[in-house]
Amino acid sequence: MSDQIEYAGFEASEFAENPEPRVPCVLLLDVSGSMSGRPIAELNDGLATLKDTLAADSLAGKRAELAIVTFGGTVNVIQDFVTVENFQPPHLSAAGGTPMAQAIITGLDMIATRKATYRANGISYYRPWVFLITDGGPDDGWHAAAEQVKKGEAAKSFAFFTVGVEGSSFDVLTQISTRAPVKLKGLNFRDLFLWLSQSMQSVSQSSPGDKVALPPAGWAEV
């Protein structure tokens, strides 16, 4: 390798500093009154697990972005998109009705805005995920929201997943998303979020042309 001493060689090449591509995920979380007690406690623990697991993976920690919209009485954006490094798991409490439809529309709007921000800054990104987690069903008119979900899925604008605990209105969830709703085993939010973090890790490492194989969902009831 003495050749390399005589001239600077290829190593003299300087690399462009581009931002990492992003893997955005918005969580639509049911914090209505019926979630009080153990369900909300398990959900909070699950969110902490999500942060810890993603943060432990250096690539996913830089690439995965999380946002949270809650619906319980009112719809609140409690966390706009941040990378995992800057994500602080919230402590949610439960009260009120289930304005799920409005939360869906809020979440989809946030995705559109986020994509515009990525584009304006030359940041490449993966298909955003929406995760709706509920123990009931919408008590607001959901047809317009369902329409928007179907349109977005058809255009591959995002992937919309619904997860219901025992007693949720699965018939309505089926009509909201083009993907079949998944029934959570008991209150196993922890495993759900472990799965979500593993899936975000595999997506954040995929290259063009990769069809990402998601890990098996051990938290779902078969």
Add this chain to the structure above:
Amino acid sequence: MWKMVYGSVRGTSHFESGTPCQDYCSGVGSGPLLVAACADGAGSAERSHLGSRCAVERFLEASAALDDRIPEKGEVEAWIELARDRVLDESSTQDVSPRQLACTFLAAIVGEGWAAFAQVGDGVIVFNGDAGYDLAFWPDNGEYANATRFLTDDDYRDHLRIEIVPRRITELAILTDGLQMLALDFAGARVHDRFFAPLFHTIRAGPDEDALRTSLLSFLDSQRVNERTDDDKTLFLATRSNYDVPASLSDEPS
């Protein structure tokens, strides 16, 4: 006369998963004429390393008929179709669907006072311009970072881009998407000049092509590069010799 140095190196993620290097690259120089092609096999396609190889080799064969005259856009399209047909034939021979041999495709044909570029999918073709470096096409990733277009796609014609540049080019680089994040300034949507200038300088100032190839491959597999990409990476570099004489005075076959 062209000095050409090129190679493909398996990405660290491919090393871990036991997948072969799915990139392929080759070039032929003949007097003032240079033909080069690179292809990047889809990560999800089991035999895409074969697709890349078939496409590149067939394209070089097909375009060999060209002497130093500007090709018509239609001719370039026809050569690419021949390259694609070879990939489809290979998929029949292997008894798998064409999708299993999916690859992107990049090609450059450079003559004395002109150049023709063609591309399906991502990756970058870079050449020297009036001020800094130009790129033929911005990489076509579709909307998402893990999506692109392939030569094997049924609608590949909709995504095939061809450009003929009527001026003299003396430096050419082709790279696959594994190096895109290093070689392009995404926010500015332009070539990162400081990536390319030392590379071309090295080709000009360095020893013979074989020795340069060895150091190019070790550069592509260096920790500095691998920290920024875990994908297969291909780099094709060519510089036109300073001793070129005008075609009218040249005794080289043209």
